[in-house]
Amino acid sequence: MSSSKFITTFLFSLTITLLLQTSFGADPLFHFCSSSENFTANSPYESNLKTLTNSLIYKTPSTGFGLASVGQYQKAYGLALCRGDVSASDCKTCVSEAPKEILNRCPYNKGAIIWYDYCMFKYLDTDFFGKIDDTNKFYMWNLKNVDDPSTFNYKTKELLSQLAEETYGNNKYYASGELKLEKSETLYGLTQCTRDLSSNDCKKCLDDAINELPSCCDGKEGGRVVSGSCNFRYEIYPFVNQ
Template identity: 35%
Template structure:
């Protein structure tokens, strides 16, 4: 029989190797707007959230509508296509609970996680690319060889934007590049909500990528999030599947320190 000390070591090792679920349940940002007082609108919101949770949990994507006239609400929920199904369920459930609580009494609500996105609105937004409200998260650390790193990151994210605009990508682009100066791998990702077309997805991710040098030049990581797509790069693995030599599990959404900028609030 293994000693108590050995068992503790084994348990600690297993915990370190397990996928980190905080990315599924910790929100990156929330947006709430359009105050209302009507009980019917609130009922429509509740119906939309109740419909989105099981559908998106099962299919990684869902839309829903409820109500009529001034009380009509449209909703969308989507998980990132590379994540485990169990994390999708956790993320979608957490998103619905958070919106119901944080944005109660407001008819335009959106919440971003690393692993999923959810929104509802009293205007039909489905199928319309939305790059208005913008969240930028900037890693506070600079690259050790900033000019060469920036060159490698730009080439990587150009490939991400191009891949996102291809039908075969399904709205999810993942690329990696080896930064030779330090043998560091740069991880790049772009993904879109599935209500927009493939062409619009490519344009949306390209717009997000174009913002990166404006705010994140020489930084080791950056994220630009819209309501229809996002683009992100890091020097640690944050998407699946993960190369075992780089840690064995996708890193937390809060790995490292980040500055947050909101545009067009």
């Protein structure tokens, strides 16, 4: 991702911070269109991408993760990931909406990625499976500051690091939890990786993301670092489904 795109990411994230969603909605959090060449209408790639999309919509809801590649010529690769606490029906709704929205926003791009609160959908014309994607990345943060940034930052990293260990240590590559703070407050968090990664790469992806806390969310009541391979989120209010 170019430096100009990275700056745009920060600015855009700042403008939508107040829209941090607590339930599934039609509006995506963010998206990127790839800078690779475009495909043409009625081409083999378009046909393969359509088949790929249908396959992921079908495969993903049962486990919350889908991975597929379609075609011999002009092959399309894709994956879909639903947040670990999301029901199969909500996962299907999100994964069904995502490709329609990203194809509308990135018409004829051979690669694109889109994130919602409940899911992520990604496709590309080259094999990206099993590789850490730290190119497609964005930050979101709450505009409100905490009273004691130093202590809060320490506690936030403590919780997320603990959740990261749980994440790459289980088959679902997802963990959520909470940590009691002072004044009867509670910090809530989640961490997640795409399941095409090895356990070591999931660990690396999350560790690198958590190390970006000072750049992303220093002293903020809530925040996220989200990439194409892993993500974390924390808030001072509950946001996962029980």
